[in-house]
């Protein structure tokens with residue numbers, strides 16, 4: 001696809017919403033679908049969701065996959081907000097997929113959960129969203145903080161629709177290796193293909209040109225004044241919620257690490273002990289959402305509700321009362 005055509009299709013608008021339609025080439029869709037089913041072949045009783053289905057290149061790829069291996073096509077739902085793209089998808093795939101004109105970033109709980117979610121999410125940066133959309137997304141999605149992009153919200157929503165969490169078959173395009181390093185371009189695999197498809201949009205993110213060289217803005221603006229303070233750290237997904245103390249406040253947490261900063265710095269040790277207590281552990285077990293293999297998702301909106309009895313961070317009191325972690329900390 002030429003750069004100009006790609007930009008035109010990215011800029012496509014349907015009503016108020018920017019849809020970020022960029023068709024996925026068939027070969028890339030095939031590779032992604034092979035990755036999706038690698039080690040977990042589909043059956044007719046599985047459920048698959050195609051969010052932002054467009055004209056249906058992933059439906060075609062799943063059909064090709066199932067036909068070539070004599071597998072039954074799973075029970076499928078496809079969503080898109082663009083009626084014209086949906087009409088084309090219906091022409092080609094109506095007998096395979098329940099195709100609905102529907103906002104995937106709205107409440108989709110009535111759709112139930114799925115064994116697989118596959119798609120090429122719209123890539124629409126925050127500057128192109130209306131104020132109404134930004135407010136709505138910030139209320140609904142944990143990942144809608146700082147500078148965010150629609151594709152991240154698609155991933156969060158996809159995780160919520162998967163029936164056993166992140167390992168159950170969603171395809172994530174991730175540029176980093178296990179050590180957190182960026183591999184050389186030829187080794188980027190599916191992510192490299194995806195990034196090439198969006199090269200223009202990615203390069204467009206440059207915020208300033210200096211001495212003929214582009215300097216790129218941070219995708220997010222972490223609140224450094226909060227981050228570099230004494231704090232408590234924990235993993236976002238874990239089989240055993242554990243909290244670590246950063247007493248000197250010099251750890252810069254990576255994306256998969258959450259940090260909790262007490263309102264009152266004197267509460268740091270007591271809150272840290274409370275978070276690692278058997279009572280708190282039992283509360284996380286009872287209240288946190290489960291990911292794959294029984295792992296717990298320590299979502300901040302849930303962790304904030306952890307009860308903190310008054311005597312945890314002060315003198316024992318006669319009339320016990322409790323606040324929540326969210327009232328005593330920033331996270």
Ligand SMILES: C[S@@+](CC[C@H](N)C(=O)[O-])C[C@H]1O[C@@H](n2cnc3c(N)ncnc32)[C@H](O)[C@@H]1O
Nearest residue numbers: 019021022023024052053054080081103104120
């Ligand atoms: C990058 S395109 C991918 C289209 C198609 N799946 C493909 O791979 O060619 C993203 C698609 O998401 C759709 N879309 C954008 N925002 C959406 C939303 N909130 N809910 C559902 N679909 C949306 C767009 O209309 C577009 O078809």
